[in-house]
Amino acid sequence: MQHELPPEKLRKIVDPNVMKCKTTKDLSPLEGIVGQDRALKALKFGLEIKKSGFNIYVAGIPGTGRKATVKEFLEKIAKTKPVPSDWCYVNNFRNSYEPKAIKLPPGKGKELQKDTTNLINEVRRRLPEAFKSEDYATKREATIKTIEEERNKLFTEINKKAQKDGFIIQAGPIGLVIIPVVNGQPLKEQEFDKLSPEMRDQIQRKREELAQELRSTVRQIRGLERKANEELEKLNREIALFAIDHLFVDLIEKYEEFADVATYLEEVKADILDKVEQFVEEPKAPATPIPFQLFWMKELPFRKYEVNVIIDNSDLQGAPVIVELNPTYLNLYGKIEKETQFGVLTTDLTMIRTGSLHKANGGYLVIPAEDLLREPLSWNSLKMALKSEKLTVEEPAERFGFITTKGLKPEPIPLNVKIILIGNPYLYRMLYTLDMDFKELFKVKADFDTIMDRTEKNMENYASFICGFCQKENLKHLDASAVAKVIEYGSKLAADQEKLSTRFGEIINIILEANFYANQENSEYVTVNHVKKAIEEKIYRSNLIQEKIQEMIQRNIYLIDTEDEAVGQVNGLSVISLGDFSFGRPSRVTASTGMGRDGIIDIEREAELGGRIHTKGVMILSGYLAKKYAQDKPLSLSARLVFEQSYEGVEGDSASSTELYAILSSLSGLPIKQNFAITGSVNQNGEVQAIGGVNHKIEGFFEVCKAKGLTGQQGVIIPESNTQNLMLKEEVVEAVKEDNFHIYPVKTIDEGIEILTGVKAGERQPDGTFEEGTVNYLVDKTLKEMAEKMKEFQR
Secondary structure: OOOOOOHOOOOOOOOOOHHHOOHHHHHHHHHOOOOHHHHHHHHHHHHHOOOOOEEEEOOOOOOOOHHHHHHHHHHHHHHOOOOEEEEEEEEOOOOOOOEEEEOOOHHHHHHHHHHHHHHHHHHHHHHHOOOOOOOHHHHHHHHHHHHHHHHHHHHHHHHHHHHHHHEEEEEEOOEEEEHHHHHHEEEEEEHHOOOOHHHHHHHHHHHHHHHHHHHHHHHHHHHHHHHHHHHHHHHHHHHHHHHHHHHHHHHHHHOOOOOOHHHHHHHHHHHHHOHHHHHHOOOOOOOOOOOOHHHHHHHHHHHHHEEEEEOOOOOOOOOOOOOOOOOOHHHHHOOOOEEEEOOEEOOOHEEEEOHHHHHHOOOOEEHHHHHHOOOOOOOHHHHHHHOEEEEEOOOOOHOOOOOOOOOOOOOOEEEOOOEEEEEHHHHHHHHHHHHHHHHHOOOEEEEEEOOOEOOOOHHHHHHHHHHHHHHHHOOOOHHHHHHHHHHHHHHHHHOOEEEOOOOHHHHHHHHOOOHHHHHHHOOOOOOOHHHHHHHHHHHHHHHHHHHHHHHHHHHOOOOOOOEEEEEEEEEEEEEEOOOOOOOEEEEEEEEEEEEEEOOEEEHHHHOOEEOOOHHHHHHHHHHHHHHHHHHOOOOEEEEEEEEEEOOOOEOOOOOOHHHHHHHHHHHHOOEEEEEEEEEOOEEEOOOOOOOOOHHHHHHHHHHHHHHHOOOOOEEEEEEEHHHHHHHHHHHHHHHOOOOOEEEEOOEEEEHHHHHHHHOOOOOOOOOEEOOOOOOHHHHHHHHHHHHOOOOHOOO
């Protein structure tokens, strides 16, 4: 008879006395992260290698501390890196639609912006003063006076000529008009028509000669006006240059080591000298009064001289670390804002806004992979930027190929950033398989494990982690017993006596809730009772469905027997997951057998409720029966298996041993004890294999037995290889200790059937038969009788 597991094998406890502290207050906070050596090594490699394409994908399930670990690790390594350059956009005076990018050392961008603003303000102050000076007025008047004298001289000469020839020159609606004079009086049109033809011809001939001279004189006057304008413009430039040149000389000298800045300042000076009037003239009042003062209209012409610092690293200590939790296209790549001016959308270089990629340039950018892939344009644009190593601020509509209004096209800036995507392993496999660019751009995978070894060192690290978290969140510290219980909970989450969970999010939740109960009781420290209560309350908030199912079993709505015996009927175990909570549920598995050639028929599969793995498990049963019982006869069997009262899909092979026990019971006629529930998969050799969720399954059947009444005979049969996974709750361990519940590990089907029937399984003897009266003897006998009857029936 197989021996049951003793209580000490059901849960690996932590003795509070072995903890090297009375409370976590006595410990030092954990530095770094525990249990993720592989991931940290991959991160370090990916961050240190400088070649393109070695960006990092951090794979792991939520709650393993991926984001916090990566951020902490990056911030630590970023402090050792140089601060990246500032970047500014300035006006392109040759094409204002394509602003130029200027690279400057950290902090210089803001300094240049301030210096340029002060420069333009000083220019706006000095130029009007210069043009109001007496010196300028004197030179201007002298220039104008000279031109006026020449102009008047030309007019005087042409007037004398006209008077000599008997004409006067008057200004008319269409320009200068030549009018003949007779007897000192201008000749009217009617009077002119009364003159003799000879006289009219003579006057007309002289008028045409005079008109030709007048046109020549007008051309000379216009030339004088152009000359006057040129002289005035030259004078204005000289006065303006004299007034502001030293300002530019000082600033250019300050930035002489930055060729782009010096060139830009020279272009600013040249543009100011070309547009002196906008600095000197007062803005004219609009023809139509505006109901409110538009101050920005006065400032609008001067925006082009502003410096837009798009990347300012003046306050950084090391490389930037940016975490973008909302990776939309605009948040990543920036945007060009627009404003409405009298119903028209306008923009300029001061409205260029940066995104996370700009801020992280020269450093590190962390992005949740799933959120990135949800956003239109974001993923493809990121790949494009990484491949081209250039960062462009572009309208999203242009990426889609839509026609847009004319806007800015800022000069791209070089991109030097390390991208760290955080996502789950499934998403990594999908991207690696389906996206050809992914494997070239993300060559480093940092895989975060969900478990680590339960060593003394790691348990100390667990305690130090708790200490650090309590200090950071200003929580009550945990005493040694509470720390021990949290470590046990870590093993419970890992479902392994030799492992601890690295899902620190779950650990943190328990600490926070236990702290809440400690505060309610005004306890100085969090104790083991607070931790126990936190775990129990967490389960209670989520186990409504479990309790409903237990109630249905207790009221015999859902048929599960926990006493007596039955042929071809076994209690199987499955796990139901509700997302935040999983629990074990017993299911009645029945088998009916008869003569035939159908073999084993899985009713779940026939009803399309069985999954592929479950179907595989059922088909393995045929292999087991054939190997063990059909070596000397054909297998003339028709068996049907079903999960009774199952109205949803069945998946997995953990019930294959349960189904086999039901078939063996039906064939042998031996009843199976209903006080047992069974879990475990089986291979064709009859070996019982490990399954998942063993703790949930045992605890689930225990709760049902407790609800229906513990008899001291109930228990669960599990694969022996799952013994190391047992971290059962204290109530189950206590019931085993008091001999009210039992856990039996088995290696083979023979071991399990002996426990279930109380009859020896039976070994095959040298003559090929089994020991008489054993389970295998009865099964073999039944199959042999079926084969003979089948043979007679066919005759």
